[in-house]
Amino acid sequence: MKTNYKKIYTGESFVAQQIVSQLHGMGIEAILKDEAESARLAGFASSMLGQVDVYVHKEEVEKANAVVQTT
Structure with a gap:
């Protein structure tokens, strides 16, 4: 699947x-993706509690990475 978003943080x-x-x-x-919460809402269990991904549009990755590095 082709997407215009890139993961910048997990x-x-x-x-x-x-x-x-x-x-x-x-x-x-920015898009916040929480697999554990999605699984919980669907009635499943997840072993990735507390782990989330942050995605931004591919044209803003460079600026966004600067924020990740200072956080």
């Missing part, structure tokens, strides 16, 4: 929320 939910907040403050739209 890790703790708390840190991911901070990153997303900073990105939104810069005008960069």
